[in-house]
Amino acid sequence: MIETLTGQVAVLQGEVTSLRAEVEDLRAKLRRDSSNSSQPPSSDPPWKKPEERRGQGKRKRGGQPGHSGHKREMVTPDVVVDARPEVCLHCGDALSGDDPRPLRHQVTEIPRVTAQVTEYRLHSLCCGRCGEPTSAPWPQDVPRGAFGPRLQAMVAVCSGAYRLSKRHIAELVSDFFGVDMSLGSVSNLEAATSEALVEPYQQLLEHVQKAQIVHADETTWAEASKLAWLWTAVTRTAAVFMIRTSRSAAVAQELIGKHFAGFLVSDRYQGYHWLSGRRRQLCWAHLIRNFRALLEWPVAKAFGDRLLGFSERLFAEWHRTRDGTCLRAEFNTALVPLQQEFSELLREGTTLPHSRVRAMCRMLLKHEPSLWTFTSRSGIEPTNNRAERALRHAVLWRKASFGTNSERGSRFVERMLTGVMTLRLQRRNVLDYVADVCLAAQRGGQAPSLLPGA
Secondary structure, three states, rough: OOOHHHHHHHHHHHHHHHHHHHHHHHHHHHOOOOOOOOHHHHHHHHOOOOOOOOOOOOOOOOOOOOOOOOOOOOOOOOOOOOOOOOOOOOOOOOOOOOOOOOOOOOOOOOOOOOOOOOOOOEEEEEEOOOOOOOEOOOOOOOOOOOHHHHHHHHHHHHHOOOOOHHHHHHHHHHHHHHOOOOHHHHHHHHHHHHHHOOHHHHHHHHHHHHOOOEEEEEEEEOOOOOEEEEEEEEOOOOOEEEEOOOOOHHHHHHHOOOOOOOOOEEEEHHHHHHHOOEEEOOOOOOOOOOHHHHHHOOOOHHHHHHHHHHHHHHHHHHHHHHOOOOOOOHHHHHHHHHHHHHHHHHHHHHHOOOOOHHHHHHHHHHHHHHHHHHOOOOOOOOOHHHHHHHHHHHHHHHHHHHHEEHHHHHHHHHHHHHHHHHHHHHHOHHHHHHHHHHHHHHHHHOOOOOOOOO
């Protein structure tokens, strides 16, 4: 009986150990948020307190000390109204003349705007000699549809740039301009704009594939209620988006080019592993979130603290170099012991009892060259914030629209996102550009380019 009970105790102790590990994993998952995982900030609960950076106090809202601030500048007015006193308040004598430096106060207002409706009457006249009718030819610059190019562009921009639903767009053009527009007309105008953007989109895609430095990222999407993926490739002056039903390496090659010869900044997703390690830069912001996640496991907390401490020292040196307070040569000198220290940390992590720590450290050692590309190539950032910022607008659009209902809708989304984000990077007017594209399409001309400097 004693032997039997001893065996049962050993079995129960093993089950307790297993259950404790499972509970530890479940508790860590419950504490998962945007600061320690790849979850977006929008998924955080409203009661989550803003994260306080290590070694820094809580910042107050608004402009921080040293911020230059912004103020409204005086502009050339369309109308000037002069107000002059008529009599002196002290003695009652009449006043005349002008104040060379009057107090100026400007008020900006939008006049009431109503849509302009032009009716084209194509007459058909009968010949007095032969009696046969002759119809007037369709004027070259007249749209075949019921809406002009600028109204068409505004509908597309309201959707692609301001994330309004089709119903809200129809209500907006009715409230603002008195235009009666059906939901079907909104959809048709979006589709026509999408077709007009085909050539500029393709040109920009080829331009990005030839860039020296590209940031890439992807997020989930929904097409016809099925899982899809929204991909983006971003440079300093261009952003291309692509919706596909796959998250494979083939889509990554379609986006950035199968023969891409530049440098790619991305996360550690294996769909990019076909690029050599020296041509990649792994995102350290993703790594820091992974390091924070280790704090949720008591066994890995001490090691996670060491990794976070190292990251703080690395970014302190990098920020000094980026801001110009430290020379690049000094940074390279300081980097040698840091790289060696991190490599030793990773090797130590492969021997720790926590399985997640061992797997993460083995993976980082395998791709170690891709951690330090930013140190040897100017213009490369250690984080993928550029691509993540480009995706934020798309994520908000997805949350409001629940994705797209068809392939045609997905093409509209990827082309409009490409146009809107690229034009904003280039500080160009979105509505004016899309209106020019729609006008060129209606006239059968060449669409204006999205390329930088166009």
